[in-house]
Amino acid sequence: MAKGKKAPAGKAAVAKISPLAPKSFAHLPPLAGVRLATGEAGIKYKNRTDVLLAILAPGTEVAGVFTKSKTASAPVDWCRAQLKRGQARALVVNSGNANAFTGQAGLAGTRAVADAASAVIGCKASDVFLASTGVIGEPLPSEKITKILGRVADDASASGWRAAAEAIMTTDTYPKLATATAMIDGVKVTLNGIAKGSGMIAPDMATMLAFVFTDAALPSHILQDCLNAGVGPSFNSITVDSDTSTSDTLLLFATGKGAKHGAVSKASDKRLSAFRRSLDALLLELALGVVKDGEGAEKLIQVDVTAAENDIAARRIALAVANSPLVKTAIAGNDANWGRVVMAVGKAGEAADRDKLKISFGGHVVAEKGARAPRYDEAAATKAVSGREVQVAIDLGLGKGAARVWTCDLTHGYIDINGSYRS
Amino acid sequence: MAKGKKAPAGKAAVAKISPLAPKSFAHLPPLAGVRLATGEAGIKYKNRTDVLLAILAPGTEVAGVFTKSKTASAPVDWCRAQLKRGQARALVVNSGNANAFTGQAGLAGTRAVADAASAVIGCKASDVFLASTGVIGEPLPSEKITKILGRVADDASASGWRAAAEAIMTTDTYPKLATATAMIDGVKVTLNGIAKGSGMIAPDMATMLAFVFTDAALPSHILQDCLNAGVGPSFNSITVDSDTSTSDTLLLFATGKGAKHGAVSKASDKRLSAFRRSLDALLLELALGVVKDGEGAEKLIQVDVTAAENDIAARRIALAVANSPLVKTAIAGNDANWGRVVMAVGKAGEAADRDKLKISFGGHVVAEKGARAPRYDEAAATKAVSGREVQVAIDLGLGKGAARVWTCDLTHGYIDINGSYRS
Numbered sequence: 001m002a003k004g005k006k007a008p009a010g011k012a013a014v015a016k017i018s019p020l021a022p023k024s025f026a027h028l029p030p031l032a033g034v035r036l037a038t039g040e041a042g043i044k045y046k047n048r049t050d051v052l053l054a055i056l057a058p059g060t061e062v063a064g065v066f067t068k069s070k071t072a073s074a075p076v077d078w079c080r081a082q083l084k085r086g087q088a089r090a091l092v093v094n095s096g097n098a099n100a101f102t103g104q105a106g107l108a109g110t111r112a113v114a115d116a117a118s119a120v121i122g123c124k125a126s127d128v129f130l131a132s133t134g135v136i137g138e139p140l141p142s143e144k145i146t147k148i149l150g151r152v153a154d155d156a157s158a159s160g161w162r163a164a165a166e167a168i169m170t171t172d173t174y175p176k177l178a179t180a181t182a183m184i185d186g187v188k189v190t191l192n193g194i195a196k197g198s199g200m201i202a203p204d205m206a207t208m209l210a211f212v213f214t215d216a217a218l219p220s221h222i223l224q225d226c227l228n229a230g231v232g233p234s235f236n237s238i239t240v241d242s243d244t245s246t247s248d249t250l251l252l253f254a255t256g257k258g259a260k261h262g263a264v265s266k267a268s269d270k271r272l273s274a275f276r277r278s279l280d281a282l283l284l285e286l287a288l289g290v291v292k293d294g295e296g297a298e299k300l301i302q303v304d305v306t307a308a309e310n311d312i313a314a315r316r317i318a319l320a321v322a323n324s325p326l327v328k329t330a331i332a333g334n335d336a337n338w339g340r341v342v343m344a345v346g347k348a349g350e351a352a353d354r355d356k357l358k359i360s361f362g363g364h365v366v367a368e369k370g371a372r373a374p375r376y377d378e379a380a381a382t383k384a385v386s387g388r389e390v391q392v393a394i395d396l397g398l399g400k401g402a403a404r405v406w407t408c409d410l411t412h413g414y415i416d417i418n419g420s421y422r423s
Numbered sequence: 424m425a426k427g428k429k430a431p432a433g434k435a436a437v438a439k440i441s442p443l444a445p446k447s448f449a450h451l452p453p454l455a456g457v458r459l460a461t462g463e464a465g466i467k468y469k470n471r472t473d474v475l476l477a478i479l480a481p482g483t484e485v486a487g488v489f490t491k492s493k494t495a496s497a498p499v500d501w502c503r504a505q506l507k508r509g510q511a512r513a514l515v516v517n518s519g520n521a522n523a524f525t526g527q528a529g530l531a532g533t534r535a536v537a538d539a540a541s542a543v544i545g546c547k548a549s550d551v552f553l554a555s556t557g558v559i560g561e562p563l564p565s566e567k568i569t570k571i572l573g574r575v576a577d578d579a580s581a582s583g584w585r586a587a588a589e590a591i592m593t594t595d596t597y598p599k600l601a602t603a604t605a606m607i608d609g610v611k612v613t614l615n616g617i618a619k620g621s622g623m624i625a626p627d628m629a630t631m632l633a634f635v636f637t638d639a640a641l642p643s644h645i646l647q648d649c650l651n652a653g654v655g656p657s658f659n660s661i662t663v664d665s666d667t668s669t670s671d672t673l674l675l676f677a678t679g680k681g682a683k684h685g686a687v688s689k690a691s692d693k694r695l696s697a698f699r700r701s702l703d704a705l706l707l708e709l710a711l712g713v714v715k716d717g718e719g720a721e722k723l724i725q726v727d728v729t730a731a732e733n734d735i736a737a738r739r740i741a742l743a744v745a746n747s748p749l750v751k752t753a754i755a756g757n758d759a760n761w762g763r764v765v766m767a768v769g770k771a772g773e774a775a776d777r778d779k780l781k782i783s784f785g786g787h788v789v790a791e792k793g794a795r796a797p798r799y800d801e802a803a804a805t806k807a808v809s810g811r812e813v814q815v816a817i818d819l820g821l822g823k824g825a826a827r828v829w830t831c832d833l834t835h836g837y838i839d840i841n842g843s844y845r846s
Contacts, residue, residue: 339559
């Protein structure tokens with residue numbers, strides 16, 4: 001595809017592993033109170049796992065955040081309904097079919113899977129959490145899942161995190177795994193997380209599925225508070241294509257089966273700060289894992305907006321830049337086309353003053369005071385957009401609002417993947 | 424590129440003429456009071472015209488609509504300032520450089536071009552309207568324009584509409600021309616229009632540049648009223664990539680040099696209805712010409728939303744669908760992936776009821792009552808998205824709100840063009 005001095009805009013072959021994939025994957029330790037198993041239900045994919053079953057110890061508490069889509073999937077409806085009680089004994093996830101826009105049959109499908117899991121584990125169906133990811137609108141062949149659940153459960157073990165992350169992949173080119181520890185009240189607790197997602201990624205929520213497990217003993221309302229705080233600067237700050245999934249689900253389970261720590265009953269408890277920091281870091285790691293595996297992604301782009309009128313304005317401007325097809329294609333082509341960043345700032349609808357705006361690529365100031373920067377250097381600007389990680393900084397010179405979001409470039413790979421996904 | 428049973432998602436070569444281009448171009452008749460000329464200033468392009476000069480008869484009235492970008496170009500600022508007087512004697516347009524985000528030098532450039540044109544024509548600089556289109560942020564070499572304007576003016580003639588439309592092209596693959604007539608008070612008047620635009624196209628305004636001329640005798644405030652009414656269902660209802668240009672300019676000039684008709688002094692005058700209808704049709708023809716030449720476009724997609732809560736909700740939903748990269752890539756790949764339409768409706772943030780939603784492709788109902796339509800036929804659905812023109816209809820089943828917008832598909836051509844535009 002060499003056709004001139006510029007690199008081609010990412011002529012990626014379908015299913016090629018993202019060049020932004022980590023060199024090695026985190027090894028997740030066993031987590032007391034969680035046993036994992038995977039199986040091949042053959043829902044859509046052949047010769048790969050497509051069902052994950054996580055069996056959770058009695059007493060496990062749960063919190064969740066879901067898509068804001070008005071056409072949410074049946075499993076999202078199911079989880080929302082069960083979440084009110086805050087108790088969980090199992091998680092069943094399938095890939096290959098989203099069970100979204102599937103009507104009464106879709107609801108019946110969630111019920112059937114929950115019933116089957118409850119029978120296998122010996123718990124109430126309402127303690128089973130569900131997630132599905134894949135094609136929208138196709139009826140879910142739930143019997144393919146229910147008939148293998150018993151066999152799958154027999155193999156459940158405390159290891160198997162990598163296999164779990166792989167079973168929930170769709171167009172992902174690599175599994176997303178992260179682990180962290182934190183001290184609560186002087187006692188070490190562990191957090192393990194897995195995620196999937198590579199297209200239909202936009203806030204809110206900017207992933208399809210993510211599941212975090214901890215052995216800490218924390219009640220549902222505290223988990224929810226921690227999750228609400230952590231999702232903003234992580235999953236709600238990434239975008240691949242501005243398209244919001246019907247299935248976005250982030251669940252946080254706490255088994256309470258780790259080393260015993262003092263009881264925490266208030267979200268404001270200071271003994272939670274280390275746990276919150278570790279959770280935030282883990283959520284960000286998973287979220288960046290998702291955006292680095294954005295469909296066709298060749299580059300990770302970080303957009304920082306500072307000195308905006310306020311944080312909300314900063315976020316809108318950052319997302320306008322991160323979602324601009326023209327900005328994303330330019331960066332894909334190693335083109336330091338800062339004029340398109342100007343355009344994207346201008347279209348965001350937020351306060352911006354052409355003559356106060358300052359734009360930098362990788363620290364090199366390219367535009368300021370309403371024009372190209374006096375010390376602009378084409379070679380330096382090009383170099384700043386030519387690597388695997390690109391930083392775009394926008395200083396509006398107006399106020400104290402700030403936001404940081406991440407996206408990936410827009411390449412031929414995205415078109416390849418999405419022009420024939422369903423077929 | 425044959426790689427399976429599906430058609431590839433538009434592996435268009437750069438600068439290939441859009442397959443949606445008209446078979447032949449409208450022939451625009453001379454228009455009393457308008458003389459046109461073009462020249463080669465060599466601003467960016469070689470061996471092609473890049474400057475248009477339109478000389479307008481004394482007494483010409485003008486109205487305009489501009490980009491809502493917060494980082495509007497210097498010529499947009501210039502036109503806005505001059506428009507208050509409603510008088511015009513000349514229009515100078517250049518392609519290859521947008522003179523946007525060019526600071527004081529940009530303002531000086533507009534002044535220099537206006538001064539040069541006023542000297543050539545013998546009018547006030549404030550009667551000269553300006554537009555520039557092309558790269559953002561590069562200083563405009565205005566002397567390349569000013570030094571040829573006198574020579575260009577010498578060749579001005581009443582024909583030359585096709586040449587005028589060609590001189591303002593950037594990544595356009597064909598010129599956009601339209602003509603219409605209308606009766607005002609029993610007297611025939613003529614309207615001629617040209618437009619350019621193929622990327623950075625989104626409401627408001629959804630084109631880079633469009634200029635309409637009429638020989639009718641109408642004051643500026645009436646022209647403005649007609650333009651405001653006409654721009655909504657035409658240029659403000661098309662989108663190529665959701666990116667709003669810094670330079671969008673639509674000007675309507677009335678020379679008053681056609682056959683004499685009775686004076687019209689109020690915008691509500693019923694004798695204007697035929698003129699308004701013809702103007703509306705001409706604006707729509709030009710706008711569709713722009714979207715059919717969307718960068719990399721292989722298909723024209725019409726999105727109709729009906730029975731929404733209200734017209735504003737309908738429009739937001741229609742634009743969410745029309746701007747969805749996943750919907751646009753699916754259609755590029757002849758994939759009747761109606762689940763992505765469900766997703767896009769869901770993300771629009773407007774009232775939508777999964778169980779009342781009805782979606783059709785080319786009249787074939789694909790989804791209704793919260794699930795795939797009982798009479799869904801894959802072959803029929805695929806056929807409906809496989810032609811050059813695709814109709815997506817969304818009935819929300821809620822209220823009386825309706826909207827129609829147009830877009831094009833998202834193909835490899837878009838990536839090719841925009842990964843290396845500036846270089």
